Amino acid sequence: MKKKYVLDTNVLLHDPECIFNFQDNDIILPAVVIEEIDEKKKNDDEIGRNARRVARILDELRKKGRLSEGVKLDGGGVLKVELNHRAMDCLRESFVDTSNDNRILAVALNLKNEELKKENPMPVVLVSKDVILRIKADSFGLAAEDYLSDKTVQYDDIYMGFSELKVYPSIIDKFYMEKGISLKDFIEQTGLGIKLYPNQYVILKDEFGSGKSAIARYDLNSDSLKQLIVPNEGVWGIMPRNVQQKMALDLLLNDNILLVTLTGRAGTGKTLLALAAGLLKTQDERVYNKLLVARPVIPMGRDLGYLPGDKNEKLRPWMQPIYDNMEYLFSGKKNMKIDDIIVGLKNIEVEALTYIRGRSIPNQFIIIDEAQNLTRHEVKTIISRVGEGSKIVMIGDPEQIDNPYLDSSSNGLTQVVETFKDQSLAGHVMLLKGERSRLAELAASLL
Template structure:
């Protein structure tokens, strides 16, 4: 053991298994962290669930010995609940206020100062997902880290896009148009391609010759897209990525589809159009179920009056906006009348999905970037036989306090399923809402 990791509350509320993520080093939990976790344990949300999980894990470790003295961890390290390093004098000189954050910083600082007097000092690191805590600790000369063990990718830029452009000899493109397929192992360019990944072939000589292909479910060959560019419920693909999205959405052999992209790229619209085609026209699925997490942007508007449908309406308004466009409604209230008459379309909050089994339905989950890994697992594991589920969102627009572009549920799902033949992913890049919306997404 050559390091001491002092954990902030937000690390454990984000991932209870963080207790075991520091190999054979010493893990320290300040006493104030236990107080904060105790205050969250009655919450009915994901944070409350994680607080209760941490409590159970600590109770289990307590059987190994006294937590204030240190107990062994399965990883080879030790866990200790701090009781003797609470001196606030050093931190108070700099920041004054005795807040919980400052008390946690004080614990890490006192450990660091104590180690400087040891013959073989250990490096003390404060681990926090709070940027300002890390900044304040850095001002005091402490080493700090974000908690990254649960990151599927190192940054949002490394998220799997679902498509790739390859520059090849024109003879390769001619071979595809002749035989209508290409074996991946025969490509001169060695690149890792995943099932249902899209490939744009371009002429390396610089001509306009090109081809749009898709990897088959087995990941062995490139095949043409099966769908033409015909309108889907009045919606026609405006760019290559939207056409790729429709290819995945309308393929009944792909039960899991994920889409990411900036605001205005058409994620929700193409998903709803595809769902309506499959449910209303083709009768492939019994019902279209549309849900999104209830996570506010900015200050929460509090409790809302009325029945469940009236309470949900402000949260689900983006869904209704797209449905109004697809149904071409003329007056306010028309979409409600249409949905009442069409009992096979249901708009629901994800709050009510736990415990359900959902067979034979086309399921759309919007704003999935605001879901944790556990919530995504809960949702996808609800999918019954004969259902198709679509999850979409923008990993760069997260309103959840403990998630970021590399640790949210959507990113986690994309990276875990990208090699599976039953799933497909596409990142939409070009905004189609308006020139202003595209500029705002790019410049702001």
């Protein structure tokens, strides 16, 4: 059954192409939405770019006819800019404020009431990424939905990068003796019908309950389970403290895996492990010419406003978590201030993602911190900057998002994890156990 979808501004700003994702249903854009798009188009951030993209799409559709009368979409539906149905009478008893959200809600309610008077009414649905607006709509009996077309999977079902299997102890012994086992032989000997993604890890445990275990990584090229390549002495003084950290280091140190994604709660060691591996590969092994560390400039809580000083001084508060980890890693190597160390080492660069657009980055070990605050378009822009001979590591906690238009399922990091899990050049691990301190682990679990 065809429906009428009334779109909130934040849906268009989140995904400018969304109007083509509603199949043969009709799409209604309240006039206030066009006003809000116009206000955002001058921004120089992702929101501004998306606003300008929406404007271009609507201008192109305008060639098919008047938007206020409705134009046909390729999917069979009709797009219409709604100039009528703006009366606020349906809301005044509950919401007296004539805010833009209430104006959008009024249009949807008036359309619904008009449809109910027809012989074959079309359901009217308000689509918004604003939870409060959806709650308001529900209180009036109006159907309201989140925009879900960009969500590859719910966060609870996200690919973790590893699985656990119980096997005979003899198989674990053979794995250690032969330093690996072909997947065909493993399936024949265990009788397990398993499907593994490239570079997925398997924790082998003795099914009889002894402490015997092994960690293997599935290598697609050889179609076999291989041992991990984590140095016994650790990496830059960092020893993995749990199984997932061992897996993460194995991915980070494997030069054949060009895209690594690490997710996990605060304190699980994502940034520290990535920096340690990056320093080993650039400073010691010289596999890459430079270590580039970047993160989005998005504040947690109230913004600090304009900061004094030159570019480096302005960026310092945003990059301080990176410097903290660097200082910890260098503390055992050099008795110097971290600023002096980075200045002395010309092949370490700490940068804001604001300056990465348009660049080509060859032969570098690239770390993108706080990647959960990036959109799908932004991660595409970043990964497409990676040149020949470079490796990129994207890390973040999808449960801690400061971008108002993203959530744990629609953010760019989650999109990359799910999209690249079938690719042999990529690997992913979700870190589960916090290692920062007992208090940090308790806070991550309870708060």
